[in-house]
Amino acid sequence: MSTLEIKDLHVSIDTEQGSKEILKGVTLTINTNETHAIMGPNGSGKSTLASTIAGHPRYNVTSGSITLDGEDVLEMSVDERAKAGLFLAMQYPVEVPGVTMTNFLRTAKTAIDGEAPKLRTWTKDVKEAMGKLKIDADFAQRNVNEGFSGGEKKRVEILQLELFKPKFAVLDETDSGLDVDALKIVSEGVNRAQEENQMGTLLITHYTRILRYIKPDFVHVFVDGKIAEQGGPELADRLEEEGYDRYLNVNA
């Protein structure tokens, strides 16, 4: 079993008005084979947590720690984090000019595993994974995310999740902009990765609808850069009925 441990994490970003604190002391422990949903209103810091775990240079950790099985994640470069078994499914995957999906997937897989995948099985794996996510075979020859629709980009993120087999996946609003069919396809992909690899999942979402397909073990409510409440899946049901107003009113 592996453990991703976040302790009293404070994160700020540089703005024109100076440094602004976004995360104000987040503590969270995720084990493999667990699914944690992080929910909360817009601007509460959910995506900041996701990007900080992956190591986006925009976010400055001012105090606290992130460790993976005791190893200091904050000391690792972005690619080292991926190699250590962390994966971020991005909210807005960027288009990378000049690099085909095929080339990208093979290069990334080689980097993560430390050796090139066997060509024959790899080609078959990619094809199968694409088929399950209903990604057209033509996409393999297209440049990474170039001209893909929002839904296609999200499916390609989950394709990578399935192929790279991380220990922990952070899904940053993967459900946003997906129609019901796409949401189902994407959720099935996440569930497959979890079953096959005992992956730990940090599911960041604004809406409860994805939780119909991906069942969380724990639900954390984020408000103003902190966890305001946590509980089991029943907490999500309550949020469905009451929304976030309750937490915002408390703060007001």
Place this chain on the structure above:
Amino acid sequence: MSETTTHIPEEKSRIGAPSIPGFTEEGENLSPINDSNGSPLGGASSKAHSHGGGVGVPDSSRAGRLTSYNVEDFAKLTGREEDWRFTPLKRLKGLHTDELTGVAPKVELTGSDAVVLTEVAADDVLNGIAHTPDDRVSANAWKYASSSQVVTVPKGAEGVQATLRITGESLDAAAQHIIVVAEENTEATIILDHVGSAVLAQNIEFDVRADARLTVISLQAWENDAVHASSQQALVAAGASFKHIAVTFGGDLVRVNPSARFTGERAEIELYGLYFADAGQHQEHRLFVDHAVANCKSNVLYKGALQGKDAHTVWVGDVLIQKAAVGTDSYEANRNLVLTDGARADSVPNLEIETGLIDGAGHASTTGRFDDEHLFYLMARGIDEKTARRLVVRGFLNEIVQQIGDEALQERLTETIESELAATDN
């Protein structure tokens, strides 16, 4: 990346073009000595037409550009001329002002036995078969080239592969004249491999005769101190196809101007280019496709990567579809990838259309950055920074590398790209 694509006649785009008082951005100003009788480009298109504006405003059409074999016909350069405004004249090492009496780079031909290299005198009838100087440096080269090297692909020869290695051994300003003749019904690939050190004004003419298929790869792989201004002009006859690939890596200042004119119908012109500019390098490509006759097809694609302080690339693509050129199908595009801060890419596609009866005409120009978000995305998938950068650049330039049929050359270019990229790691 932003993209402009236009299919509307008369539309012109100006990208990265600074405005200079008194100059239009569309092309060279019409010179009074460039009258319709004295120039091979004469005729209706060289007279004033709708692009020019009113009385006292010079005609801006590319067709109106001065062409002459006499260097004296061209005014001394000030650097404010439309076609010199991006070029740092001080770094031309006198190619535009001096007597070009240095020793011209030596030429050696290797490859298919079918191809013949001969030398003819400067007054031989072959000179000017496909070429008229259209700027001062080209005319200066015409004046001082003491002889011409002629590469001939004889009638009917097919599968011809040959390399003309052009080796510079001196930094004295020199002139050179090369003529490539692809006779009727030939199929040939000629590589012009520029290496060594030189300060060179060069004219290269390509006579692509009926039903010939000629591919030319002009490789500028100079040493760092080289200065090279090359005017490369082609005439493309009926049923022929001409594919020109300019590849520029080396040199301090390299300026290559390929132009191609259709002289017969059902012909095809493809102009490709690949350039990689490092800190301090100036690489300029100005091309011209002249659709003077009906039912021809042209396609232009230049791709460039830039890195380092004061790396500067200039791309100007002039495509002219004359009134007679009904049924034309034409497209031109330039794509630049800026890898670091401090580099500058100028890109100016000019499309002039004088008839509405065409199959298609379009242009596009994009200049994009390899930015932190690309890097973050690739690194978040375990790919280290160096590999990520290579992945993007290799992929970007590969579209042009693939156009080069010659495997050994493709491999050499791939290696060059790798070593250019390795230079950024320092």
